[in-house]
Amino acid sequence: MSTWQDLVTASLLGTERTGVPRSGVPGLPLLADAGPGAPDDPAALLLARAALLTVARRGGRPAGHAEPPPAAEPDPAPAVSPAAGRRLARMLGGEHPDLLAEWLTAAVARDRRVPAHLLPALLDRARRVSQSDPELRRLSAAAGGSRARWLAGLNPDWTFVTAHAGTDQNAWRLGSKSQRRDYLTALRARDPAAARDLVTLGWDGAAPERVMFLSVLANADLSLADEPLLEAALDDGNAEVRGWAAHLLSRLPGCALGRRMARRALGCVRIDPGVLGDHLGDHLVISPPVQWDVAMRRDGLSPRGEGSLQQLDDRTHLLLEILARTPLCTWTREFARPAEQILGLLPGPRAPVLFTGWSRAAMAQRDQEWMIALINWALAGGPTGTRFGAETLRQLARRADPARCARETKASRGAEIPSHIRDAISVLRFRYDMLKELEP
Amino acid sequence: MSVPQARVSSVAERWDRERVLALAPDVPSQRTAQSLASGRAWPATGAGTGALWGECRGSGAAPYRAVVDLSGPAYQCSCPSRKLPCKHVLALLLLWADGAVRDDPAGPPGWAGSWLMARAARASRAPSGEQPEPKDPRAAARRAEQRESRVASGLAELDRWLCDQARQGLAASQQAGYGHWDDIAARMIDAQAPGLAERLRALASVPHSGAGWDGRLLEEYALLHLLAVAYRRQGELPPPLRETVRSRIGFSLRQADVLAGGQPVRDHWQVLARRDLEQDRIRARRTWLRGRKTGRDALLLGFAAAGQPLDDSLTVGTDADADLVFYPGAVPLRAVLQAKHDDGDGGPPDGGPVAGLLAGYAAALAADPWLDSWPAVLRVTPARAPAPAVRDGDGDALPLHPGAGDCWPLFALSAGRPVALAGEWTPRGLWPLTAWDEDGRAVTL
Numbered sequence: 001m002s003t004w005q006d007l008v009t010a011s012l013l014g015t016e017r018t019g020v021p022r023s024g025v026p027g028l029p030l031l032a033d034a035g036p037g038a039p040d041d042p043a044a045l046l047l048a049r050a051a052l053l054t055v056a057r058r059g060g061r062p063a064g065h066a067e068p069p070p071a072a073e074p075d076p077a078p079a080v081s082p083a084a085g086r087r088l089a090r091m092l093g094g095e096h097p098d099l100l101a102e103w104l105t106a107a108v109a110r111d112r113r114v115p116a117h118l119l120p121a122l123l124d125r126a127r128r129v130s131q132s133d134p135e136l137r138r139l140s141a142a143a144g145g146s147r148a149r150w151l152a153g154l155n156p157d158w159t160f161v162t163a164h165a166g167t168d169q170n171a172w173r174l175g176s177k178s179q180r181r182d183y184l185t186a187l188r189a190r191d192p193a194a195a196r197d198l199v200t201l202g203w204d205g206a207a208p209e210r211v212m213f214l215s216v217l218a219n220a221d222l223s224l225a226d227e228p229l230l231e232a233a234l235d236d237g238n239a240e241v242r243g244w245a246a247h248l249l250s251r252l253p254g255c256a257l258g259r260r261m262a263r264r265a266l267g268c269v270r271i272d273p274g275v276l277g278d279h280l281g282d283h284l285v286i287s288p289p290v291q292w293d294v295a296m297r298r299d300g301l302s303p304r305g306e307g308s309l310q311q312l313d314d315r316t317h318l319l320l321e322i323l324a325r326t327p328l329c330t331w332t333r334e335f336a337r338p339a340e341q342i343l344g345l346l347p348g349p350r351a352p353v354l355f356t357g358w359s360r361a362a363m364a365q366r367d368q369e370w371m372i373a374l375i376n377w378a379l380a381g382g383p384t385g386t387r388f389g390a391e392t393l394r395q396l397a398r399r400a401d402p403a404r405c406a407r408e409t410k411a412s413r414g415a416e417i418p419s420h421i422r423d424a425i426s427v428l429r430f431r432y433d434m435l436k437e438l439e440p
Numbered sequence: 441m442s443v444p445q446a447r448v449s450s451v452a453e454r455w456d457r458e459r460v461l462a463l464a465p466d467v468p469s470q471r472t473a474q475s476l477a478s479g480r481a482w483p484a485t486g487a488g489t490g491a492l493w494g495e496c497r498g499s500g501a502a503p504y505r506a507v508v509d510l511s512g513p514a515y516q517c518s519c520p521s522r523k524l525p526c527k528h529v530l531a532l533l534l535l536w537a538d539g540a541v542r543d544d545p546a547g548p549p550g551w552a553g554s555w556l557m558a559r560a561a562r563a564s565r566a567p568s569g570e571q572p573e574p575k576d577p578r579a580a581a582r583r584a585e586q587r588e589s590r591v592a593s594g595l596a597e598l599d600r601w602l603c604d605q606a607r608q609g610l611a612a613s614q615q616a617g618y619g620h621w622d623d624i625a626a627r628m629i630d631a632q633a634p635g636l637a638e639r640l641r642a643l644a645s646v647p648h649s650g651a652g653w654d655g656r657l658l659e660e661y662a663l664l665h666l667l668a669v670a671y672r673r674q675g676e677l678p679p680p681l682r683e684t685v686r687s688r689i690g691f692s693l694r695q696a697d698v699l700a701g702g703q704p705v706r707d708h709w710q711v712l713a714r715r716d717l718e719q720d721r722i723r724a725r726r727t728w729l730r731g732r733k734t735g736r737d738a739l740l741l742g743f744a745a746a747g748q749p750l751d752d753s754l755t756v757g758t759d760a761d762a763d764l765v766f767y768p769g770a771v772p773l774r775a776v777l778q779a780k781h782d783d784g785d786g787g788p789p790d791g792g793p794v795a796g797l798l799a800g801y802a803a804a805l806a807a808d809p810w811l812d813s814w815p816a817v818l819r820v821t822p823a824r825a826p827a828p829a830v831r832d833g834d835g836d837a838l839p840l841h842p843g844a845g846d847c848w849p850l851f852a853l854s855a856g857r858p859v860a861l862a863g864e865w866t867p868r869g870l871w872p873l874t875a876w877d878e879d880g881r882a883v884t885l
Binding site for chain 1: 456457458461467470471474475478599602603604605606607608609610611654655658659661662663665666669794795798801802805806809821822823824825826827829830831835836837838839848849850851852853855856857867875877879881883885
């Protein structure tokens, strides 16, 4: 008896050119090609025999064989709450994807795991953005636990999950730039002094190498032991290295650069008790620096802004940069009042400049007191109506502790709420719910 | 009044945000609704008797008035948006999901109450919004006769076309464009046999579906030929099989007739899986159910124009205590939901072995040879070697459908251990749709 494949071959050629194979189901009589009830057209006979075999083959299909991979080792850490998992799914679907790192950081801090079915989308995302954000790869691997490592063994796209351990000395000596960076990041977290020694040894290499060293510090906790290296880097021949050094020093409490900045800043902003008989009372008097000297340049100050700051004149931009690098305790000590009272003294026209300068300082120094005072001031209608003011609010809404921020606007009833304020509130509410869902 | 009283006796169980957001017609609506879902934008809201209402401050002087009937769900809003549901309705639902809408013992205000009353009145008149009872039985009989003769000549033409293909050989099909199938499909539309037209249009992609395309095309031609023969000889067929043949051709029964002609089956129906398909600007939703007591499988079909919401009254992973009425047929699978009495959390289904699925499919095929989508509820471990597949505890494996993609979420969920899995078994492989995680929660794949 002929087979299904014979029928397929015959159908490809056509019954004009070939006969109809005698294909049937074993155990059943063959559909006859002659006699009562038989089709007189060979083409119809072929289709009839094919129909019978199709149904027989579908119904009689045997089970196949397959070899599942070895099971993943169980993960002792529990998964996040269902609500947190649903929010992560939404974020992976495109809602506030810039907050993924915060979600993952909070999950890792509480030793909770990403729901298994979301890991493939998360790992794909971490792989895609790894160039711009190596931190997301590290966080995804940590929050993915043993399940993520198991998946990495099945899909070569995700090997970064297991390669990320960063303990292999060879990675430092022979690895690619990103492997070297991973190694240094891991070492810095484990043993900051050893990481510093490694950097000092390699400091005389090419400038991109030094930039990589400094960029690793951007995600690390800094200490005064890092200051000598960073202070020396302010005199580096490479502008990018100098920029990184100034940026990192402005985050480091108690360093010399901070003291230099504080001196400059106090020359620009002072408190005026107001004229007798005038109802003004205490207010801030602002006088931007008159000149840009060599020492300012060495500390990374530039009179020309980028992006939305291009609209500022040179002196105002210098003022903003000085404020951004000045330790915030300078103000609370000098003016002897807390941040929100200082903000109450802000003068009108220069308010967005001071707001942005102080906000940058608060974000660099990770100072929640100031961040919360600043964002609440802005949400209550503080004048942020410049492009850079709105951008600053956008950044603050992503960093300030949402539990301590106003999540409703106090703008007057009926008035149209500016979109940057509405957006900031929606981000704060999103983060507030997100962090609440991640609580154990 | 035959409105199911159980639904409206108390405020419905609160939904979660996920379920609300799933109603949104698109992602931008989800976003704007979430930014609108703040107390400030809603000076007045209330809930009660299975409904929600609220006034939302918009850009104009008059507020937008949104009202939701949760039993449908159905929505109404005074805003000009043509999206359904609009952002105001979604925002109101989100507020409710967050617990920010209070029950109002005074009941809905007039503007909401009148819409809700009108809906209740409509619901008591007709079970659904389809065509009314034919008015003139003689004219209806004449139209039915005309259609019968059109379908008969259409099927004769289709059978000639099929035989022509087999005579001239299928080898030429790989060079044929879509028009080759669209032309004959269009003639089946003229012949009032839309079921055939849909099957024929789907064939255009077969010659480009990779190795084995010739066999797959022959299978489809052979089954269409079988359908033409079966229609020609329908007088000799037992009535259920005759119904199957006629429904495959495209004679559709009115839901009202199905409800009138069938015996309702009440059970705790597990909502196992859902699959949405879009074809020719029509969205179709297949919802697979299995009765906890009867063990019966059921398929609910819903249709909507593109951009319109599909019926969302059943949520995957829940159980619905409901009456279903099955369409007549050799393998009664398709059903219509007559009434839902209650719903609640469902646990994972009892997944069976591969052998049981294949035996069930074989038995069903013996009754309905055109059946190409069969509910699968398995307990299996996914495997990647030698090809993507699932394997049960007996070592029996089934391939995954090539169109289902790499199925990484299914692999991640299982981690190399058996999971409960629901999907559709087709001649090309298993299409996985829902799996249950370690905590027994349904995950849509």
